[in-house]
Amino acid sequence: MAPASSFATGAGTQYFAGIVNGLPKWAASEAGAVPVVQDNPSNGPAWPMDNPSVGNMSVVYSSAAGLWLMTYDGGRNTSTPGKTRGVYFAYSQQPWGPWSAPQLIFNDSRDNAYGLGGYIHNPAILPDPPGDGLNGPMIGSNDIYSSSGGGFAPQLIERFVTLTGNTLKIYYNLSTWNPYVIVRIRSEFTVTGCQYSLGQGGQAFTSSGGTGSVAINTTPGCPWSVANLPSGVTVSGVSSGTGSGIVTFQVSPATGTDTTSSFTIAGQTFTVAQEAPAVSGLSFIGSLSHLAAEGGWETTFTLVNKGTSPAIARTSLFAPGGPPLSLPLNLVDQPSITGSLLASSLDQTLAPNATFVAKATGPANEAYLEGSAQIAATGSVDGFEIFHFDPSAQEAVVPLETRIAPSFLLAFDNTNSVVTGVAVGNVSPQNASIGVIVRDGAGKVVGTGAVSLNGNGHTSFLLPTQFPVAANIRGTIELDSPPGGQVSALGIRFTPPGALTTLPTLANLTTAGGLMSHLASGAGWETTFVLVNMGTNAAQARLSFFADDGSALSLPLTFPQASGGSPATQSFLSQTIAGGASLWVQSTGAVNTALLTGSAQLTTTGSVGGFVIFRYNPNGQEAAVPLESRNSATYILAFDNTGGLVTGLALSSRSSQASSVPVTLRDDTGAQIGAGAIPIAANGHYSQLLSTAFPVTTGTRGTVELDAPTGTQIGAVGIRSSPALTFTTLPPLAK
Amino acid sequence: MFVSMSLRACLTAIGLCVVAAAQPTTLTYNPGSSVKLEQVIGDCDYQAQASEIVAGQTVTCAPTTSQTTSRFDVAGNGQGGAFEAGNKMIFFFGDTISSDPATLNYGGADPIAWSTTTDPEAGLLFQFYTQANGKPLFVKPPGIAMGGDDIPNSGIDLNGQIYFIVNTGSDTTATNPQASDYSVLVGFNEAAQTFSGGRTISPAGGVSSEPPCTPAEPAFVFSVRGPTGPRTFTCRWLRPALSQQAPVPSTSPVS
Numbered sequence: 001m002a003p004a005s006s007f008a009t010g011a012g013t014q015y016f017a018g019i020v021n022g023l024p025k026w027a028a029s030e031a032g033a034v035p036v037v038q039d040n041p042s043n044g045p046a047w048p049m050d051n052p053s054v055g056n057m058s059v060v061y062s063s064a065a066g067l068w069l070m071t072y073d074g075g076r077n078t079s080t081p082g083k084t085r086g087v088y089f090a091y092s093q094q095p096w097g098p099w100s101a102p103q104l105i106f107n108d109s110r111d112n113a114y115g116l117g118g119y120i121h122n123p124a125i126l127p128d129p130p131g132d133g134l135n136g137p138m139i140g141s142n143d144i145y146s147s148s149g150g151g152f153a154p155q156l157i158e159r160f161v162t163l164t165g166n167t168l169k170i171y172y173n174l175s176t177w178n179p180y181v182i183v184r185i186r187s188e189f190t191v192t193g194c195q196y197s198l199g200q201g202g203q204a205f206t207s208s209g210g211t212g213s214v215a216i217n218t219t220p221g222c223p224w225s226v227a228n229l230p231s232g233v234t235v236s237g238v239s240s241g242t243g244s245g246i247v248t249f250q251v252s253p254a255t256g257t258d259t260t261s262s263f264t265i266a267g268q269t270f271t272v273a274q275e276a277p278a279v280s281g282l283s284f285i286g287s288l289s290h291l292a293a294e295g296g297w298e299t300t301f302t303l304v305n306k307g308t309s310p311a312i313a314r315t316s317l318f319a320p321g322g323p324p325l326s327l328p329l330n331l332v333d334q335p336s337i338t339g340s341l342l343a344s345s346l347d348q349t350l351a352p353n354a355t356f357v358a359k360a361t362g363p364a365n366e367a368y369l370e371g372s373a374q375i376a377a378t379g380s381v382d383g384f385e386i387f388h389f390d391p392s393a394q395e396a397v398v399p400l401e402t403r404i405a406p407s408f409l410l411a412f413d414n415t416n417s418v419v420t421g422v423a424v425g426n427v428s429p430q431n432a433s434i435g436v437i438v439r440d441g442a443g444k445v446v447g448t449g450a451v452s453l454n455g456n457g458h459t460s461f462l463l464p465t466q467f468p469v470a471a472n473i474r475g476t477i478e479l480d481s482p483p484g485g486q487v488s489a490l491g492i493r494f495t496p497p498g499a500l501t502t503l504p505t506l507a508n509l510t511t512a513g514g515l516m517s518h519l520a521s522g523a524g525w526e527t528t529f530v531l532v533n534m535g536t537n538a539a540q541a542r543l544s545f546f547a548d549d550g551s552a553l554s555l556p557l558t559f560p561q562a563s564g565g566s567p568a569t570q571s572f573l574s575q576t577i578a579g580g581a582s583l584w585v586q587s588t589g590a591v592n593t594a595l596l597t598g599s600a601q602l603t604t605t606g607s608v609g610g611f612v613i614f615r616y617n618p619n620g621q622e623a624a625v626p627l628e629s630r631n632s633a634t635y636i637l638a639f640d641n642t643g644g645l646v647t648g649l650a651l652s653s654r655s656s657q658a659s660s661v662p663v664t665l666r667d668d669t670g671a672q673i674g675a676g677a678i679p680i681a682a683n684g685h686y687s688q689l690l691s692t693a694f695p696v697t698t699g700t701r702g703t704v705e706l707d708a709p710t711g712t713q714i715g716a717v718g719i720r721s722s723p724a725l726t727f728t729t730l731p732p733l734a735k
Numbered sequence: 736m737f738v739s740m741s742l743r744a745c746l747t748a749i750g751l752c753v754v755a756a757a758q759p760t761t762l763t764y765n766p767g768s769s770v771k772l773e774q775v776i777g778d779c780d781y782q783a784q785a786s787e788i789v790a791g792q793t794v795t796c797a798p799t800t801s802q803t804t805s806r807f808d809v810a811g812n813g814q815g816g817a818f819e820a821g822n823k824m825i826f827f828f829g830d831t832i833s834s835d836p837a838t839l840n841y842g843g844a845d846p847i848a849w850s851t852t853t854d855p856e857a858g859l860l861f862q863f864y865t866q867a868n869g870k871p872l873f874v875k876p877p878g879i880a881m882g883g884d885d886i887p888n889s890g891i892d893l894n895g896q897i898y899f900i901v902n903t904g905s906d907t908t909a910t911n912p913q914a915s916d917y918s919v920l921v922g923f924n925e926a927a928q929t930f931s932g933g934r935t936i937s938p939a940g941g942v943s944s945e946p947p948c949t950p951a952e953p954a955f956v957f958s959v960r961g962p963t964g965p966r967t968f969t970c971r972w973l974r975p976a977l978s979q980q981a982p983v984p985s986t987s988p989v990s
Contacts, residue, residue, distance in 0.1 A: 004893045008920070010934050058816060067760060087769075091762050100762070106769045116789065119771055119782035133785030137777075137811045139832050140883075155816035159824065160855035168762055171855045173775060173815030173826075180811035180832065181776040184859055188768035193760035296853075365854075390822060393851055644821030644895050646926055689926070699894025723821040723925060724851065724862075 001026065016096050024096045036096055056153035058172065059095070064163035066195050067091045070099065071154040071172055086110075087154040087174065089187070105187045106174070108151055120149035121178040139180050149178035154185070166191045166219045194222035200328055201339030202262070202271030204346045209251040209274065211236065212342075216265050217244050223266075230261035233272055253277075258312065258347045271337045275347045279312055281378040286402035288373040289488040290423035290460060291317070292387045293327050293360040295368030300332075301358045302638045303375065303383035304703055305350035305670070306735045311379025313356065316345045318371050322426070322454035325371045327360040333668055333701075350381065353670035355638055355703055372425035372458040372488075375400060382733040383638070386720070389500070393724030396500040399731040401488035405507035406481055410491035411530050411582050411610070412503070413474045414464050415560075420503070421492040422477065423460040426453035428485045435480035438470050441561050443533070443580030446475070453487075474561060476532055476582050493613070497620045501613060502729060504626040509534045509607040514629030515715030516600040516612045518650035518687060519545070519587070521555050523595035524618045526588040531602070531610040533577040539606020541583070544572040546598050546652070550681035553598045555587040577608060591617070599652030599685040599715070602627060616727070623727035625650070628715035632734035633708050637718040639730065640701045641691050644723035647730065649704065650687040653680045655712035664705040665694055673702065680714075690718075705735070775859055776812060778804040800858030807863040807871050809846060810834045820892035823851045826861060827887035827899060831871065839870075843883030843907075846871035847899075847923075864928060874899060876921045876932040883907045888918070897923040900936060 002013040014026035015033035027033060057072040069091050075084035087106035092099040108114035115122030121134040121144075128145045129135065136144035153175040160171035168189040173182045199215030209232075216224050225240035226247055237248035247265055257276045262269050291299040305311045319325040328340035333356070340361065348356050375381065382402070388395035412420035426432045431454050438447040447469035451459060464471035481487045491503030509532075519527040533539050547553040552571035559565040561584055565575075577583050602610065609629070615622035639647035651661060658681050665674035674696040680686050691698040708714045718730030774780045779796035787794050803809040814829035830843040848861040864872035875881050884905035891898050899921045905912050920933035 007891075007893050007898070008896075008922070008933060010920075010936070056814075065760065065762075067762070089762075089764065093760075103764045105764050111767070111769050113771065117786065119774070119785075130788050130791075133788035134781055137832060139811060139830060139836075153814050153816075153829075155814065157817050157824065157855070157859075158819055159853065162855060167765075169855070171772070173817070175813035175815065175829075177813070179777075179781045180813070181774055181781065182813060182815040182828075183774045184772045185769055186772055186855070188765040189762040190765055191760060191762055195760055388822075390851055390853060393822065641895055644823070644892060644897070644925065646895070699896065721926060723823050723849065725926070 019096065019098065024094070036099075056155070058154060058156040060156045060158035060161065061095075062161045062163065062168070064161065064195075064197065065168055065191065067093060068095050069156060069161065069170060071105075071156055071170070073152045073154060074102070075104070085150070087151060087172075087185075089170070106151060106154070106185060108149075113151065114149070119179075119183055120151060120176045121147070123148050134179060136178065137180050138178055142178070144178065147178045149176050151176060157184075163191065163195075191219060194218055196222070196224060196266040196268050198265060198268045198270055198339060200342050201269075201337045202273065202341040204273040204329075204341055204343030205251045205254075205275070206345055207254040207275045207277040209253045211248065211250055212272070213246055213248045214265070214270055215244065215246055216268075218266065219243070225266065227264045229263045230272065232274075233261065233263060258349070269338060271341060273341065273343070273346065275314070275345065279314070279347070279378060282312065282314060282376050283378075285313075285375045285377050285381055286400040287375070287425055287427045287488040288385050288398045288400060289425035289458070289490040290370065290387065290398050290492075291360065291373055291385060292368065292370045292389075294366040296390045297368060297387060298359055298361040298390065299385050299387040301356075301360070301373070301383065301385045302640075303348070303350065303356045303381055304636055304638050304733055305352055305354050305379060305381055306636060306733060307380035308352045309379055310349055310351055311377050311381050312347055312349050313375060313377040313381045314345060314347050315358065316374045316376070317343070317360075318373065318425075318456045318458060319369075320371055320458045322457040325369065327369065330359040330361060332357040332359055350379075351670045353666050353703065355668040355670075355701065357640075357668065357701065370458070370460060372423075372456075374427060374456070380735075382636070384731050386728055392498055393722055393726055394498060394500045395722065395726060395728050396492055396502045397729050397731060398490055398502065399504075401505070403507050404486055407507065407534075408479045408481075408487065408489040409506040409532060409534055410477050410479075410489060410503055411475075411506070411532050412463055412470060412477060412491065413493065413584065414471055415474060417496050419494045420463040420470075421460060421494060422463050422466070423458065423490040423492070424451055424453065424479060425458045425488045426456060426485070427488055429455040430485065431455050431457075432482045432485045432487065434482060434487055436467070437478040437480070438467050438475060439478070439580045439582075440473050440475040441582050441584070442563065443578045443582075445580075446470075446473075451479070474582065474584055476580070495615075495620060495622065499620050499622055499726070501622045502624055504611040504624055506532055506534060506609045509609040510629070511604055511606060511608075512629045512631070513602040513604050513608070514627040515652050515654055515713065516602070516610075516625050516627055517652040517685070517715040517717045518614065518625050518719075519555075519598055519600055519612055520614045521587040521596045522590065522593040524591050524616055525595060526586060526615045526617055527555075528613045528615070529573075529583075529585040529587075529600065529610065530613070531575075531577060531583045531585075531608055533579055533581055533606055533608050535607035536579040537606060538576050538578050539604055539608050540574070541577050541602060541604045541606075541608045542572060542574045543585075544601045544603075546601065546683045546685060547596070548598055548681070548685045550658075550684040553596060555596065558586045558588070560584050560586060577606075588617075597685065597687060599650075601654055601683070619725060621725065621727045623719055623729045625717050625729065626731065628717075628732070630734045631713050634735035635706045635714070635716045635732040636735055637704045637706070637716060637730055637732055638702075639690055639697060639704060639718060640720065641697055641699055642701055646721045647690040647697070648687065648719040648721065649690050649693065649716070650685070650719065651678060651680060651706065651714060651716045652685045653683060653712050653714050655682050655709075657682050657711070658684070659709040659712045661709060661712075661714060662707040663694070664707075665696060665702065666705070667700055667702040673697075673700070678706075772856070773858055774799050775801060775815065775861065776803050777810060778802050801861040803861060803863065804834050807846070807865060807869075808833045808839070809863060809871055812846070814845075814886060816887070816889060818890045818892065820849070820897055821895070823849045825849050825890060825892070825897065827874065827890055829886040830883055831873075841871075841873070843881070843885065844871075844873035844875065845881060845886050845901075846873055847887070872928055874901060874921065874923075874930060876901070876919070876930040879903050879919055879921070879932045884912050887921075897925055898933070899923060
């Protein structure tokens with residue numbers, strides 16, 4: 001047993017030294033170690049004598065069964081190998097044992113795998129060829145006809161272990177030697193004895209209370225009862241029983257403050273969260289215009305308290321028609337809640353600078369659910385969510401929309417197999433008819449329409465499907481808030497081979513211009529600049545490119561629009577953009593050219609905004625970089641370097657002088673875990689993996705705060721890379 | 736007296752309840768339930784082809800889920816162990832052969848793959864990590880021999896850092912090729928697709944004091960989701976004497 005924190009060095013490793021009075025003993029040195037399992041013990045647990053070898057062992061934990069499961073190949077060296085050789089299985093409540101007597105769960109001959117009709121070669125079937133037809137491939141000089149196959153190395157697949165009723169199924173890869181391949185096997189067991197699990201870990205209620213229910217899962221005949229009911233919670237159905245069942249309970253209307261309580265069913269803890277009737281200072285912060293859960297989708301909400309006082313944040317979920325949407329939320333930072341909390345609205349208190357992460361998942365075999373969310377808070381809370389599709393590991397970010405704007409605009413590209421999706425949320429409780437104007441790249445109106453939504457309603461659609469005039473062109477779609485109403489919108493770009501990328505939503509554009517904090521061109525990378533004139537009159541836009549050291553960066557540019565211009569290599573782009581028009585510019589270095597990275601700055605005479613999409617062509621993944629025009633003194637990036645996720649940081653400056661950007665690092669509780677500074681040249685750019693720049697962020701979740709030095713405008717963006725090497729933008733939160 | 740009897744009855748009842756709740760779970764194998772679901776390496780299912788060969792029929796191809804030969808030039812190998820890493824599984828394999836070992840001999844190298852498959856009854860879809868030339872990325876930490884019989888045995892994801900435990904030190908020309916084996920921790924930088932050699936977990940001969948264990952057995956890492964939650968990963972590594980794999984001839988089915 002080794003501490004995770006020192007696993008690499010081995011410091012603190014303890015060795016299993018036996019079981020005394022049912023508890024494991026540990027030794028500091030390997031010399032004190034004793035076997036955990038043994039084939040031919042002199043004084044150990046009973047272990048069959050007819051299989052004196054344990055090979056290629058595999059162990060996993062089944063949370064459903066509450067057991068550790070072991071497979072190994074054994075019985076090789078017995079005098080009757082045909083009868084005892086194969087895959088053995090044992091189980092234990094603890095990894096150190098005592099382990100059950102092993103059971104032979106797979107034998108080549110017994111289970112019809114060996115020879116004719118099977119999948120493991122038997123050389124005794126002659127003549128060969130054809131023999132049993134199972135000939136090769138083989139490794140090395142082994143003869144495909146005379147070499148006997150044999151099942152070995154049964155490797156359990158942890159996530160595939162299932163317990164349904166009293167049947168446990170395990171799945172394992174088994175090597176077969178001849179043919180020299182691997183097959184996947186399923187074996188089944190009957191479970192006796194009592195195990196218990198709850199359908200969910202808890203349920204959240206609004207202040208008015210209501211009826212809740214939870215499934216208690218166990219094997220037939222196993223007793224259970226409800227205990228430790230808190231004040232305000234009563235069982236409205238049966239409070240005890242045997243076998244699987246449903247516990248129904250009633251939660252009374254709340255008084256006082258937000259509460260979290262719990263009760264138990266068969267010893268399993270169930271959490272009840274309830275909102276207070278009134279939360280002082282709670283006000284609307286913003287909306288998230290799309291979420292997806294179940295059916296393989298999950299949505300992770302990330303909220304950050306940017307203030308110096310604790311704040312209550314309320315996350316409210318809405319179905320497309322506008323009613324509350326209940327989803328199972330996994331509160332990532334609250335391990336005391338086992339399983340998910342079913343909620344359509346949830347209050348959470350965030351300490352100063354703390355991060356709250358909740359993951360809406362749900363069963364993959366259930367119907368896909370979508371909707372929108374609204375955030376209210378008592379303090380300076382900001383955030384975003386990321387929706388993720390498990391089968392392909394693709395994901396996209398949804399920034400918290402805090403702007404109130406008469407119109408939102410999305411720039412789209414529906415050419416070359418790229419398709420744009422649009423999600424729209426009605427943030428108002430009143431029904432809304434949202435005006436839609438579709439323009440082509442030149443700014444010409446090519447279509448109009450409307451989207452009708454119920455109060456708090458939501459819709460999502462593929463743009464070319466809903467508005468066929470938008471098919472096979474580039475352009476913009478304008479979504480107009482109804483009088484007295486408020487909407488939010490999101491664009492999603494689907495590109496071959498199936499990548500998802502968020503398109504930043506443009507609104508309230510001014511002549512401020514701004515910074516695009518990252519670009520990449522060459523060595524497989526491609527950057528697309530998108531500029532949009534939201535005004536009605538033509539405007540001048542100048543986009544300047546800067547290298548890491550702040551010097552002018554010459555980029556090879558192409559113009560995919562017919563009227564865009566001729567290919568050129570230059571360090572700036574100056575163009576007049578007609579009212580309502582959009583300009584798409586690409587920079588693609590050849591795969592074998594050096595990688596160019598840097599940033600861009602936009603200046604304009606009109607209401608021009610935009611964004612950057614950078615793409616890695618070898619795997620087709622891409623991410624967007626919004627134009628930063630807020631000129632905030634401080635930006636916060638919420639990072640997650642756990643579970644194989646990696647966060648990248650890009651930073652750029654607009655200044656006439658070099659500076660040093662102070663950095664404050666915090667964990668998800670808000671506690672400071674580090675500080676530093678990033679030197680940056682005048683108009684310079686910096687990009688690095690966060691864990692490389694600041695190793696203290698390795699394996700953790702939290703925030704990085706970037707403060708603009710006096711006289712310097714900075715822009716920042718985070719990029720999250722998943723284990724599947726997808727990219728997702730982490731929006732900078734302005735403090 | 737009434738109280739005493741009631742108390743005794745209550746205690747008895749509680750005792751029964753405790754016994755019921757503490758009843759040990761037993762798992763009993765269902766005879767005949769072990770069935771092959773699929774062949775996961777190669778392009779075509781050999782069992783399906785064998786029946787056609789024996790019947791003298793034209794050989795067709797029942798395609799495997801992952802098409803590992805045509806997609807990654809992984810035609811054959813063994814092992815196939817898995818561990819959880821984030822939202823995906825990482826699989827490690829033993830000595831691997833290409834579709835044409837005469838012209839492309841991997842030299843007993845060991846590829847790795849990942850999968851996000853969640854349905855155990857669906858096909859297991861591998862994505863092998865690949866080199867720039869499209870061939871598999873092999874576990875080859877600098878300075879650590881990973882030839883024939885030197886293979887990854889297990890792996891773990893600890894807070895985003897991926898490790899493999901590899902066996903090394905095999906001598907395929909020796910009578911007992913694995914007599915001098917030892918186990919080494921290998922770090923894997925997934926973003927850069929590089930490997931780094933780490934500490935020796937189990938030195939050769941390190942367990943000789945514990946009969947009847949064979950010297951030079953590998954250490955094992957138990958890579959699990961812990962009982963406290965699906966995102967908790969618990970590491971257990973147990974001393975090498977977990978297994979006593981007897982020396983085997985090189986032609987035996989041992990990866």
